[in-house]
Amino acid sequence: MATNKDTQVANPIIRLFAEFVVNVMNEFLSQFQRDHYVSVSSAAYIATNYAGECVIFRAIHVDGDAACALLGSLRDILQELTSGITGARSLFDPPAGDSLNSDELMWVQMQIEEFVERHSGKKIGMPFGVQFELGGDVVMPIQGRFCERPLRQTVTEQVEGVAWPDGFSEQSNRIQLIRVDAAGYLERGPLVFQANDASLIRVACEGNFRRRFCRFTGIKTRDSAGKNEFLQLTSLELCNEDSVNSTLFQDFDNAGGT
Missing domain, CATH: 2.40.50 (OB fold (Dihydrolipoamide Acetyltransferase, E2P))
Known part of the structure; x- marks a missing residue:
């Protein structure tokens, strides 16, 4: 899911983001998919890229009886979280899916707002990218700063x-x-x-x-x-x-x- 070079192995932002994604997905499954046993976790891996550099990445694992059936919903959640916490959407982003209904989308937005409230404007010192499929062509960057909390009236x-x-x-x-x-x-x-x-x-x-x-x-x-x-x-x-x-x-x- 998220990658960076070996000089940034200790990147705390990747771990923060991965834990956020896992927690949101598991809570989503608990609230909206109670009839299925599906769990989400993440783990860190080290690989070598085409240039011979060591790269560390964290992968999101989905396990359970309905894991394949729910991948569309979880993929849409990951896309919403990725773009939502940085406020950055690009023409190169993958098209938005339709696996989430309006109630589910509203719930996901609430999780994004809570994250932004806690980490408003926090600098992303070591940028990284998010891929929806391992080795996929589309990489959504997480860089700059997290969104600022909106000014309240x-x-x-x-x-x-x-x-x-x-x-x-x-x-x-x-x-x-x-x-x-x-x-x-x-x-x-x-x-x-x-x-x-x-x-x-x-x-x-x-x-x-x-x-x-x-x-x-x-x-x-x-x-x-x-x-x-x-x-x-x-x-x-x-x-x-x-x-x-x-x-x-x-x-x-x-x-x-x-």
């Missing part, structure tokens, strides 16, 4: 409230605030804001030193999947109302604040 919203200035870092321009909830109690988890304005850090320092709560506004940005969140502080000022500070500090002291 971001969602922004304004956040504001009263909080205790729990800490700050001048080096990283971050301020940590413990927010006061609607019932007037301190929330358990702190909010960590990026504060590019040095005056905001000074306010946080003063509030912490003088034991005064602060009113803040900021912008929360997260991707559409909700996996990544970023907080940007836009304003911070000390609470001037003594009643606000005294009431909140009673709760703060009971919670063990200092």
Whole structure:
């Protein structure tokens, strides 16, 4: 399946790709071909090419009662995986097969997306090629870099409230605030804001030193999947109302604040 010269025997990308292919194929068989016992594995081999050079390659083995009948589907999966993780399709690629139905193709695409998510933009230091038949004429190259994960749509919203200035870092321009909830109690988890304005850090320092709560506004940005969140502080000022500070500090002291 995948070949390279003996100077690149330790190519970790070939092994990574082969393990990915084997895992996807076995999972495919488990989900879509449960009536048959078919297993997929890979092994490394060393051969000599026409120039007398030693070449190492990994072959995909398909064994089981319906191995021959399922070769078309597995071949199409290999083609989808090969082109999908690099985003490169060429006029010289073998024609796409029709062995996979729409549900199966959608499932394969999900496996590609998970691979790209884990290895987004990773450099392929030692390129190699993929052949669908041993000694076949068509070789699909895997080179350059793996696909970059697509940019997710971001969602922004304004956040504001009263909080205790729990800490700050001048080096990283971050301020940590413990927010006061609607019932007037301190929330358990702190909010960590990026504060590019040095005056905001000074306010946080003063509030912490003088034991005064602060009113803040900021912008929360997260991707559409909700996996990544970023907080940007836009304003911070000390609470001037003594009643606000005294009431909140009673709760703060009971919670063990200092």
